[in-house]
Amino acid sequence: MRAKPVVVGLGNELLGDDAIGLIATQAIRKECAELADFVECNLHGLALLDVLTDYGHAIIIDAIHTGRHKPGTILRFSPDDLRSIPSSSPHYASLAEVISIARRLELDFPEEIVILAVEIEGPPEIGGQLSKEVANSIPGLIERSKRTLEVWKQNAGCIKQVLKIRGPGKQQRERESLRL
Amino acid sequence: MSRRITIDPITRLEGHGKIDIFLNDAGDVDKAYFQVPELRGFERFAQGRPAEDMPQITSRICGVCPTAHHMASSKALDSLYHVEPPPAARKIRELIYNIFYVEDHALHFFYLAGPDFVVGPKAPKAERNILGVLGKVGIETGKKVITMRKQLRDLITLVTGKVIHPVFGLPGGISHGIAEADRQKFVEAANQAVEFGKFCLKLFDDVVLSNPAYVDYITSEAYTHKTYYMGMVDKHNKVNFYDGDLRVVKPDGAELVKFPGDKYLEHISEHVEPWSYVKFSFLKDIGWHGFADGPDSGVFAVAPLARLNAADGMATPLAQEAYDRFYKTLGGKPVHYTLATSWARLIELLYAAERIKELAADPEITDPNIRTMPTDIPTEGIGVVEAPRGVLIHHYKTDDRGIITNANLIVATQNNAARIALSVDKAARSLINKGNVDDGILNMIEMAFRAYDPCHGCATHALPGEMPLVVSVYDSGKNLIREIKRT
Numbered sequence: 070m071r072a073k074p075v076v077v078g079l080g081n082e083l084l085g086d087d088a089i090g091l092i093a094t095q096a097i098r099k100e101c102a103e104l105a106d107f108v109e110c111n112l113h114g115l116a117l118l119d120v121l122t123d124y125g126h127a128i129i130i131d132a133i134h135t136g137r138h139k140p141g142t143i144l145r146f147s148p149d150d151l152r153s154i155p156s157s158s159p160h161y162a163s164l165a166e167v168i169s170i171a172r173r174l175e176l177d178f179p180e181e182i183v184i185l186a187v188e189i190e191g192p193p194e195i196g197g198q199l200s201k202e203v204a205n206s207i208p209g210l211i212e213r214s215k216r217t218l219e220v221w222k223q224n225a226g227c228i229k230q231v232l233k234i235r236g237p238g239k240q241q242r243e244r245e246s247l248r249l
Numbered sequence: 250m251s252r253r254i255t256i257d258p259i260t261r262l263e264g265h266g267k268i269d270i271f272l273n274d275a276g277d278v279d280k281a282y283f284q285v286p287e288l289r290g291f292e293r294f295a296q297g298r299p300a301e302d303m304p305q306i307t308s309r310i311c312g313v314c315p316t317a318h319h320m321a322s323s324k325a326l327d328s329l330y331h332v333e334p335p336p337a338a339r340k341i342r343e344l345i346y347n348i349f350y351v352e353d354h355a356l357h358f359f360y361l362a363g364p365d366f367v368v369g370p371k372a373p374k375a376e377r378n379i380l381g382v383l384g385k386v387g388i389e390t391g392k393k394v395i396t397m398r399k400q401l402r403d404l405i406t407l408v409t410g411k412v413i414h415p416v417f418g419l420p421g422g423i424s425h426g427i428a429e430a431d432r433q434k435f436v437e438a439a440n441q442a443v444e445f446g447k448f449c450l451k452l453f454d455d456v457v458l459s460n461p462a463y464v465d466y467i468t469s470e471a472y473t474h475k476t477y478y479m480g481m482v483d484k485h486n487k488v489n490f491y492d493g494d495l496r497v498v499k500p501d502g503a504e505l506v507k508f509p510g511d512k513y514l515e516h517i518s519e520h521v522e523p524w525s526y527v528k529f530s531f532l533k534d535i536g537w538h539g540f541a542d543g544p545d546s547g548v549f550a551v552a553p554l555a556r557l558n559a560a561d562g563m564a565t566p567l568a569q570e571a572y573d574r575f576y577k578t579l580g581g582k583p584v585h586y587t588l589a590t591s592w593a594r595l596i597e598l599l600y601a602a603e604r605i606k607e608l609a610a611d612p613e614i615t616d617p618n619i620r621t622m623p624t625d626i627p628t629e630g631i632g633v634v635e636a637p638r639g640v641l642i643h644h645y646k647t648d649d650r651g652i653i654t655n656a657n658l659i660v661a662t663q664n665n666a667a668r669i670a671l672s673v674d675k676a677a678r679s680l681i682n683k684g685n686v687d688d689g690i691l692n693m694i695e696m697a698f699r700a701y702d703p704c705h706g707c708a709t710h711a712l713p714g715e716m717p718l719v720v721s722v723y724d725s726g727k728n729l730i731r732e733i734k735r736t
Contacts, residue, residue: 083294083309111309111414115356118395119402166379173383174391196294 070177074126074221075106076214082111085197086140086189090130092199093187093210097130100211104218117167118176126221127179128214129164132203133186141202143209146184183217185210268694268720270677271727276684279725281677283670283698284525295656300329300627300647304418307643307658316349316405316415317636318643320491323418325643328511329630329651330623332421337616341423343491344435344608345408346634350490350601351442352401353637354553354594355394357702358449359386362591365696366457370466371689386452397445400438407431422620435609439602443567446599450571453595458578467588468579471679472697474542474671475500475585477532477549479664480559481635482507487564488556488600490635496559497532500544502583506534510633513642517659518547520667529667530659540671548667551639552701553593558583563596565603571596587672590700627651636661638702662703672697686731691720 078094080087091109098107105128108120121127133144148168164184171178187206273279291310298306304322308315320342327334334342363382364372372381383391408425409417417423427435457463466472482496483489496507497516508516519528520537531537531547538546549555563569575596576582579589608614632643639661646655662669676697680690722731 081309083306112315115360119399122399169380170383170391173380174388174395176395195291 070125071106071123072225073105073124074128074179074218075108075121075124076101076128076130076218077117077120078107078109079129079131080111083195086187086200086203087132088199089132089187089189089203089206092204093130093207096207097211097214101215101218104215104222115167115170117164118171121167121179121182122171123177124179125181127182128217129182129184130210130214131184131186132189134189138188139202140188140190140200141204141206142188143206143213144186144188145213146186148182148184150184181221185213268673268677270681270686270694270720270722272681272684272722272724274725276682278674278678278681281674281694282524283673291658292656295645295653298653300326300630300645300651300653301420303643303645303653303656305414305416308415314353314636314638316346316409317634317641319409319415319418320346321632321634321636321641321643323420323423324492324632324634325630325645326418326420326632327630328632329627329645329647330420331625332621332623334422335616335618335621337426337613338422338619338621339492340608340611340614341408341427341619342418344427344605344614345405345417346491347601347604347608348401348405348438350637351446351598351605352398354598354601355445355449356398357637358591358594358598359391359394361699361702362453362457362594365588365692365699366453366463366591370693370696374688374692377692390452393445393448397441401442404435404438407434419620420623426617426619427615429615432609432615435605439606439609442602442605443599446595446602447567449595449598453592457592467586467592469679471676471693472587472672472700473585474550474587474668474675476542476546476668476671477505477535478555478558478583479549479551479640480556481510481633481640482560483564485564486561488560488562488597489564490601492634495633495640497534497549498559498583500542500583500585502558505532510642511631513631513633513644513659517642517664519659519663525666525670527663527666529670530664531667540667540674542668542671548671549664550668551635551661551664552590552637553597554584554587554590555639556635557593557596563600565600565607567603568596568600571599587668587697587700590702638662639664662701665701665703669698669701669703672701686722694720 076094076097078090080090082088082091091111094107094109110116110120138144148165168178168182187203187210189203190200267284268281269284270281271279295303295306304319304326307318307322310318323342359382360379363379364377367385368377368381376384408427409415410425417425477497477499479495479497481489481493483493486496494507494509495513497505499505506516516533517530518533518537520531521528532549533547535545535547540548542548557572557575563572575592576584579586626649627647629646634641641661642659644657645653647653673694676694680693720732721729724730
């Protein structure tokens with residue numbers, strides 16, 4: 070298991086606002102280079118297994134089109150908020166499904182995943198630019214990611230301290246209590 | 250009063266498929282349509298960009314098979330600049346491409362065929378998915394797939410830089426060769442992949458072929474179409490994924506035509522329907538005569554079953570054995586059963602694994618000469634490969650600076666689109682009667698197109714979101730009476 074968390078930006082840079090996850094991840098990397106590993110990814114479905122395996126914590130940044138919020142609104146989800154939708158093809162495996170598969174196969178998979186999704190006015194067109202509203206969400210994404218990464222770093226430090234005193238046998242319990 | 254049934258998707262972006270089923274007064278199927286929406290603009294987007302950017306741009310069209318687009322695009326650049334890659338470059342491209350095939354085919358077998366055959370077509374919906382498959386085949390098998398996939402992807406990364414965005418194919422060759430020190434990694438991975446291919450075929454034997462009910466599904470009339478088949482073949486008419494001529498066989502198995510990929514416009518044309526954004530490919534030699542099978546209809550199929558049908562065999566020994574057994578079991582060539590595609594996919598997996606082994610052992614594979622520098626003025630280039638889902642064609646025209654003036658992509662799902670439409674319609678007609686539509690029946694209609702592993706993303710030049718399917722059933726008054734979201 071790697072010590073650092075991972076920040077994964079999802080999207081397609083050919084598709085206007087759908088690129089927000091990728092562009093925001095580049096911006097977060099500049100601000101928080103020491104706090105995490107960074108992956109920009111335009112694959113979907115089961116390919117997420119590859120980018121998340123071996124990490125303890127992950128932030129995923131993506132575009133979302135719910136039609137219920139103003140474009141540029143940042144929404145925060147946990148995997149529990151996503152419906153587990155069993156898909157009929159690995160092309161379309163949802164994040165919830167990927168997590169279920171990882172758990173079933175007992176892979177080293179993040180115990181905590183934070184999803185930051187930016188509302189876009191979809192569906193995007195090939196070749197479009199990032200809209201002003203969506204681009205304006207970048208400072209907010211940086212701030213929220215930074216805060217989360219700092220908390221994780223602090224907690225990891227605490228776990229190390231606790232382990233020193235109590236020994237590794239209680240590792241799991243300590244992790245749990247610190248998360249609560 | 251007739252009814253209409255729709256199968257429709259929930260997607261993050263609107264890259265979804267939709268099945269509309271119209272019932273007549275008796276509650277039988279009047280007509281079933283399979284539709285996908287479109288995001289226009291790819292060709293326009295490509296115009297004005299340097300041709301050398303196309304392997305990178307086209308591999309971003311869709312997050313599913315970037316390697317296939319990257320390879321077709323690299324071959325189109327060879328043709329555009331009139332250069333032939335040196336032997337080592339050609340072989341390394343083929344090696345990487347076969348590695349991609351093994352991991353893609355393995356995954357898709359468990360995902361696509363698994364729920365229908367390992368779990369069962371009429372099993373409760375909640376179990377008919379990859380988690381249900383893992384429950385049946387065991388966690389160890391699941392781990393085996395994941396471990397092998399990772400190992401293969403690491404090997405691809407070694408040569409292409411990234412699996413996600415390969416930076417590898419260049420006009421006249423590749424950017425990175427294989428060091429002698431790394432060769433052994435490819436040999437070891439190939440040995441494991443061959444064992445894995447054998448294991449999957451054994452699993453198919455044990456779970457599917459030994460179950461008469463499943464064999465009945467595969468060979469049932471509902472999933473049978475006697476169409477033409479197209480596939481890429483080497484000079485001995487054996488299946489090849491990376492290079493060769495395109496061969497078309499008739500519904501009776503005899504060769505209709507064999508042509509080099511750059512002559513595709515003489516043989517493949519596109520038909521447009523008002524109800525679909527997909528342009529339906531058909532054989533020019535025969536002509537478009539509607540959605541029908543048989544020797545008088547230009548409808549053809551691509552992808553694993555079509556490739557096996559269009560070839561005279563496999564170029565490697567174990568795959569050839571499996572090939573012979575396939576045709577012996579299913580009553581000779583060609584096989585017209587759509588659901589046999591899953592079996593064909595596994596035979597191809599074994600071939601790809603054996604081919605990796607051959608190429609990794611080739612002394613020339615570590616030759617550092619991997620690039621022929623282009624010196625000609627570019628004009629027009631066509632590159633063709635077999636994507637896992639079938640024949641994929643990239644066609645570019647440029648000005649004399651190599652700036653794209655025209656780009657045309659013919660993708661696998663588009664080549665299969667007419668046969669998929671036929672399959673959905675026929676399965677619906679065969680399985681629904683007197684208005685009786687339950688979840689098991691709708692799943693069996695889905696099976697008709699799932700076997701093709703259609704990828705709507707690049708067929709419509711759209712980015713696919715999460716899974717794409719909604720079935721809607723309408724009565725004869727066109728009233729929506731049932732809607733099932735495949736979610």
